[in-house]
Amino acid sequence: MHKEMNRLGVGPKFALLGLVYGAVILVLHYSFFPTLTFTLISKWVNIVLGTILIIIGFPLFILSGIMVHTHIGKGKLCTTGVYAYCRHPLYGAWVLFVVPGIVMITGSVVAISWPVFLYILCKIYTAEEERYLRTKFGDEYLRYEKEVYAIFPKIWRKYS
Incomplete structure (x- = not known):
């Protein structure tokens, strides 16, 4: 018998550390490195592209x-919708x-490390969730895990 995992999984740990x-990182940037920035063509292009990413991510x-x-x-494994393309879209969105x-x-050039840090956290913490899901759903999860990537969506899956 496996111990039930909280509905939120490892999300609270991921969110808190992230x-x-x-x-x-942002305090360091604005306090010590405010001029260490990058721009793609112009600051407005950065703002527009960043806003588009956020508008995609929140929904x-x-x-x-x-x-x-x-x-x-x-009590079912979610493998449809966005979960057909990515096993961890909640974390992937961030x-x-x-x-x-x-x-x-x-x-911020300094803040470029933030999504990298989140990805590493995600790999570490989702391992705990995946062990639980393998135990709870057995072969169903093993097949799903084999077909669907963890974080980066396998967008061509439905079209190949």
């Missing part, structure tokens, strides 16, 4: 949360869209 790291995060919450309530969007908007 937010603390991001806050420290992806919300949709993923609703989908997994519904499936958890039924790693690939929201935080890179913030980095783009600030233009």
